[in-house]
Amino acid sequence: MLDLHGKRAVVFGVASEESIAWAVAKTLHAAGATISLGYQQRFKSRILQLQRQGEIPIEFCERCDVASPQEMESFFAGLPGPVDTLVHSIAYAPPETFAKSVSEISELEFITALTTSAYSLLPLSRLAIPRMARGGSIMTMSYLGGQRVVANYKLMGIAKAALEAVVRELAAEVGPAEVRVNAISAGPVKTLAASQIPGFSDMLRVYEAVTPMRRCITQTDVANLAAFLASDLSRNITAQTLFVDAGYSALAMAELPLTAQAQRPELAA
Numbered sequence: 001m002l003d004l005h006g007k008r009a010v011v012f013g014v015a016s017e018e019s020i021a022w023a024v025a026k027t028l029h030a031a032g033a034t035i036s037l038g039y040q041q042r043f044k045s046r047i048l049q050l051q052r053q054g055e056i057p058i059e060f061c062e063r064c065d066v067a068s069p070q071e072m073e074s075f076f077a078g079l080p081g082p083v084d085t086l087v088h089s090i091a092y093a094p095p096e097t098f099a100k101s102v103s104e105i106s107e108l109e110f111i112t113a114l115t116t117s118a119y120s121l122l123p124l125s126r127l128a129i130p131r132m133a134r135g136g137s138i139m140t141m142s143y144l145g146g147q148r149v150v151a152n153y154k155l156m157g158i159a160k161a162a163l164e165a166v167v168r169e170l171a172a173e174v175g176p177a178e179v180r181v182n183a184i185s186a187g188p189v190k191t192l193a194a195s196q197i198p199g200f201s202d203m204l205r206v207y208e209a210v211t212p213m214r215r216c217i218t219q220t221d222v223a224n225l226a227a228f229l230a231s232d233l234s235r236n237i238t239a240q241t242l243f244v245d246a247g248y249s250a251l252a253m254a255e256l257p258l259t260a261q262a263q264r265p266e267l268a269a
């Protein structure tokens with residue numbers, strides 16, 4: 001059975017109640033884990049509000065911007081006890097890059113997006129792994145745009161491709177120490193980060209219309225997989241990118257649009 005009692009999880013990437021990381025923290029806690037949070041200073045007031053609401057107890061909560069090696073080090077120095085699960089749910093690309101042609105992306109924009117969204121998994125893991133005395137599970141959040149071209153995803157797609165490669169390389173290295181590393185590739189969910197992507201509501205409409213399950217996913221769907229990955233039930237799953245996307249990633253030309261429109265007039269709207 002899925003049981004996380006006695007496990008300690010460190011979750012990075014809560015910015016609001018809608019954050020995937022918040023759903024993960026709540027689900028891991030519901031399964032028995034003790035939760036610590038690392039947050040970005042600009043979201044401090046929202047984090048304090050979530051703490052005041054007291055939906056789940058948070059053992060340790062401190063700022064931790066992945067652009068700052070000092071903040072990452074002082075976060076882990078202050079963290080009480082060992083770590084069993086590290087959740088990396090962090091991404092950033094300069095908002096203007098979602099509307100820019102990929103060939104126009106500057107070196108600085110590229111470095112910013114890849115450092116924050118892909119590289120950051122490495123220093124966080126480097127700091128967490130020495131505390132993973134009983135083995136451990138590291139997970140990060142990816143998106144289909146890291147494997148295929150998705151409209152308007154652009155630089156973030158390149159960052160997700162790098163992130164998924166980081167997952168494989170890191171998993172190969174730390175596996176002998178009983179540490180597992182995986183990526184969860186989620187379908188689109190309405191969050192602060194997602195609202196940066198032009199046409200995001202259209203994306204939700206398309207998903208709902210064409211996914212095999214004919215629905216969008218929720219933060220809780222992602223959190224349920226995160227709980228499985230944090231548990232010993234997944235002890236031989238590592239180096240993978242696992243999809244929680246109602247089946248969308250399996251599609252190529254699953255329907256002929258004109259035929260589908262004739263059968264379901266709501267698609268023509």
Ligand SMILES: NC(=O)c1ccc[n+]([C@@H]2O[C@H](COP(=O)([O-])OP(=O)(O)OC[C@H]3O[C@@H](n4cnc5c(N)ncnc54)[C@H](O)[C@@H]3O)[C@@H](O)[C@H]2O)c1
Nearest residue numbers: 013014015019020040065066090091141188189191192193
């Ligand atoms: N929402 C979606 O549709 C979707 C789909 C697939 C994957 N994802 C991924 O899920 C993850 C979480 O995103 P979300 O949708 O929950 O949005 P969100 O805006 O709630 O979370 C993004 C988080 O990244 C953090 N972050 C950005 N730069 C940082 C930095 N320098 N240091 C520390 N933290 C930093 C922010 O503080 C925020 O908490 C991201 O990796 C995102 O790409 C989201």
